[in-house]
Amino acid sequence: MEYKMILASALTLTLAAAVTGCGEKDSSSESSEPVTTAATEAQTVEATEETTEAPEPPKPVDATDPNAITFDDGDFSFASPKTGDDDSAQGTLEVVEVQGNKMLRFTDDGSNCANGTVQKIQIDAVRLLSHENVAKVRSIEFDIYADATASDFKNDDGDMLKAPGWIGGGGGANVAGDKWYQFGEWSGGEYNFEMSGAAHAEFKFVLAAGGQCWDETMEEAVFLIMRWGAQNEGNMYVDNIVFLDEEGNSLPIEKSEAPLTEADAETAADAETADEPVTETQAEEESAPSDAQ
Numbered sequence: 001m002e003y004k005m006i007l008a009s010a011l012t013l014t015l016a017a018a019v020t021g022c023g024e025k026d027s028s029s030e031s032s033e034p035v036t037t038a039a040t041e042a043q044t045v046e047a048t049e050e051t052t053e054a055p056e057p058p059k060p061v062d063a064t065d066p067n068a069i070t071f072d073d074g075d076f077s078f079a080s081p082k083t084g085d086d087d088s089a090q091g092t093l094e095v096v097e098v099q100g101n102k103m104l105r106f107t108d109d110g111s112n113c114a115n116g117t118v119q120k121i122q123i124d125a126v127r128l129l130s131h132e133n134v135a136k137v138r139s140i141e142f143d144i145y146a147d148a149t150a151s152d153f154k155n156d157d158g159d160m161l162k163a164p165g166w167i168g169g170g171g172g173a174n175v176a177g178d179k180w181y182q183f184g185e186w187s188g189g190e191y192n193f194e195m196s197g198a199a200h201a202e203f204k205f206v207l208a209a210g211g212q213c214w215d216e217t218m219e220e221a222v223f224l225i226m227r228w229g230a231q232n233e234g235n236m237y238v239d240n241i242v243f244l245d246e247e248g249n250s251l252p253i254e255k256s257e258a259p260l261t262e263a264d265a266e267t268a269a270d271a272e273t274a275d276e277p278v279t280e281t282q283a284e285e286e287s288a289p290s291d292a293q
Contacts, residue, residue: 058197060101060239061143067250069128069241071095071102078127078255081106082120082224089117091235098195103145103239110149110233118169118228119236125214125221129243130254135216136245138205140223143198144169144188145237146230153232155192165231166190171203173223176215181205183223198239201225208246 063070074095081093089112096105106119125134146164153165168187175181188199203223205213214221227236243251 057193057195058191060098060103060145061198062101063240065240065242065250067242067252069253071104071239074102075255076104079104079121079123082122085118085120087118089115089119091119093121096237098145098237101239103237106227106236106238108149108233108235113150113152113230113233118226119230121225121236121238122222123225123241125223125243126218127256128253129251131216131218133243133245133251133254134214134218134221136251137214137221137243138208138246139244139248140203140241141244142201142225142241143239144186144201144225144227145196145198145239146188146191146227146234147195147237148232148234150233153192161192162194163192163232164196164234165192166229167196167199167227168229169225169227171201171223171225173203173205173214174218174221175205175212176218177211179212181207181212 076093076095079093081091082088083090089106089108091106091108091112094105094107095102104121106121108119111117112119125137129137144167146167148162148164151160151162153161153163155161155163155165166187166189168185170185171183173181173183183203186199186201188196188201191197207213225236225238245251
């Protein structure tokens with residue numbers, strides 16, 4: 001009888017210890033869970049905002065050559081829109097500022113994409129270089145951009161975006177002997193922002209050894225920058241134009257005035273005559289009384 005009471009007491013103690021152990025284990029398990037603090041919550045929110053923040057559009061590039069034409073002075077008297085060809089887009093030229101960077105813009109009339117036309121900017125090197133250096137030009141480099149003025153670009157996901165999409169084109173120039181020289185094409189990739197990044201293009205006179213280049217007798221040495229295949233309505237921009245010789249050295253810019261047209265010459269002559277001083281004889285004749293009085 002006494003033995004049974006001792007055994008019962010032992011079993012009771014064992015069960016109590018087991019219950020206490022489970023309770024301690026549960027408490028330990030609960031305390032091992034991470035404690036969410038205000039700092040942790042702030043970090044989580046910040047990380048979420050960083051991952052969902054929209055990427056910034058590409059910025060214009062700065063000129064890296066001291067002889068680059070940057071349009072910072074607002075002058076584009078050496079450039080003109082070429083709009084007279086059957087495939088030419090219609091538009092005007094102006095210098096505009098994009099994110100603090102001035103550049104030349106072909107401002108399209110808004111029908112380029114719909115009509116499948118080509119935006120063209122013509123630039124006269126004779127207005128920018130000495131005649132001696134015009135003959136030394138073997139390549140021309142520049143940065144080109146495009147923007148979108150409509151939301152007609154359809155991306156791979158089927159979304160309609162206000163973006164230029166793919167930008168690319170080509171160019172050409174007149175050369176000695178009154179011939180036309182075709183440069184290679186340029187391509188700047190595809191852009192899903194309203195304004196593209198810079199596409200760096202290079203035009204080369206690869207047949208210069210055979211006389212297919214400019215010479216120092218030319219009164220006009222023009223090259224044409226063309227953008228084609230537009231996937232949305234928009235404009236074309238040009239910046240940082242550099243002329244290089246056969247060693248790859250940039251040629252110094254020496255801007256000159258445009259040659260006078262026949263009409264300009266007549267206007268200048270009339271203005272000069274009007275500004276001529278009146279002689280003493282002419283003054284006496286003009287002040288003399290008329291015989292009709």
